[in-house]
Amino acid sequence: MRLRICFHDNCFDGAASAALFTSFYRTRVRGDAEILYRGMAHKPGDVFPEGTFDGDENVVVDFRFSSDPRLTWWFDHHVSAFQQPGDDERFRADTSGQKFFDPTAKSCTRFLARTCTERFGFDPAPYAELIHWGEIIDGALFESPDAAVKLAEPALRLMTWMENNHDMPLTERYIQRLVDARPLAEIAAEPWVTGPLEPIFHQHAVALEVLRARTHSDGGVVTFDVSDDGIETYNKFIPYFLFPACRFVVGVSRSPRRMKISVGSNPWLPRPKVSIAAICERYGGGGHPVVGAVSLPVDEVARAREIAGEIAEELRRAP
Numbered sequence: 001m002r003l004r005i006c007f008h009d010n011c012f013d014g015a016a017s018a019a020l021f022t023s024f025y026r027t028r029v030r031g032d033a034e035i036l037y038r039g040m041a042h043k044p045g046d047v048f049p050e051g052t053f054d055g056d057e058n059v060v061v062d063f064r065f066s067s068d069p070r071l072t073w074w075f076d077h078h079v080s081a082f083q084q085p086g087d088d089e090r091f092r093a094d095t096s097g098q099k100f101f102d103p104t105a106k107s108c109t110r111f112l113a114r115t116c117t118e119r120f121g122f123d124p125a126p127y128a129e130l131i132h133w134g135e136i137i138d139g140a141l142f143e144s145p146d147a148a149v150k151l152a153e154p155a156l157r158l159m160t161w162m163e164n165n166h167d168m169p170l171t172e173r174y175i176q177r178l179v180d181a182r183p184l185a186e187i188a189a190e191p192w193v194t195g196p197l198e199p200i201f202h203q204h205a206v207a208l209e210v211l212r213a214r215t216h217s218d219g220g221v222v223t224f225d226v227s228d229d230g231i232e233t234y235n236k237f238i239p240y241f242l243f244p245a246c247r248f249v250v251g252v253s254r255s256p257r258r259m260k261i262s263v264g265s266n267p268w269l270p271r272p273k274v275s276i277a278a279i280c281e282r283y284g285g286g287g288h289p290v291v292g293a294v295s296l297p298v299d300e301v302a303r304a305r306e307i308a309g310e311i312a313e314e315l316r317r318a319p
């Protein structure tokens with residue numbers, strides 16, 4: 001008997017959900033099942049190609065719905081879970097009692113644990129640490145910019161490892177450690193975790209020093225320009241770590257193909273009254289109320305700086 005577990009890949013919550021379902025299934029459904037894992041990624045088009053649901057039972061966790069009849073279990077909390085026309089109705093019409101959706105749940109990890117506990121008598125006690133961190137990480141409830149940038153907590157190191165790992169056998173080893181309820185500090189200290197993390201954290205430290213040199217704060221708005229520094233990606237919490245009291249951040253960066261103006265509001269302060277998405281849309285960009293971006297062709301450096309200046313000035317005057 002084969003159980004196929006499809007989980008949201010490169011995501012702490014996805015792997016944790018896969019581990020909890022494994023434990024639940026082994027202890028409450030079938031102890032002798034052969035369990036196979038498949039990492040799923042969001043992309044345009046069909047994310048469930050033929051052959052995806054190749055188990056005798058198939059489950060999707062922390063990832064969108066499929067109305068394929070071979071899907072026998074489903075747990076998700078993404079607002080965008082129903083992508084195909086009619087998916088929503090087919091989910092509502094499902095009578096299996098094994099498909100669950102709660103878009104208000106902060107993490108699939110805790111949603112799955114709670115559902116399996118209440119409905120099927122699962123014992124989540126060994127997984128308290130994992131569930132706690134799934135909720136913090138997927139809900140972006142970091143206690144401080146310091147915690148989000150220093151990444152000292154074992155769970156945040158594992159989050160970073162998982163986001164960057166593309167070696168499926170290692171992902172399976174990681175999920176198995178979680179199934180075995182090993183302490184996160186113990187897993188985070190294993191060489192197959194610490195080794196790959198070294199260059200990632202080195203890059204992170206370089207970006208921190210560059211941003212420390214480039215950021216300026218004026219009128220509650222932090223601005224920076226790293227387009228000449230070779231820094232394409234950086235931890236978006238770094239400016240708040242450097243200036244914890246700032247309200248907004250406006251940054252200019254360059255990748256091989258585009259110039260980017262990133263605009264954000266301090267997640268540790270009350271939500272701003274202005275919509276950052278609306279501001280970015282005026283310059284051809286977009287985003288969410290609290291964070292957005294504008295992209296320009298890579299040769300329009302001067303225009304990018306001009307736009308960043310205008311947005312920063314507007315945010316300084318924001319209520």
Ligand SMILES: [Mn+2]
Pocket residue numbers: 013014062077107108138
């Ligand atoms: Mn999730």
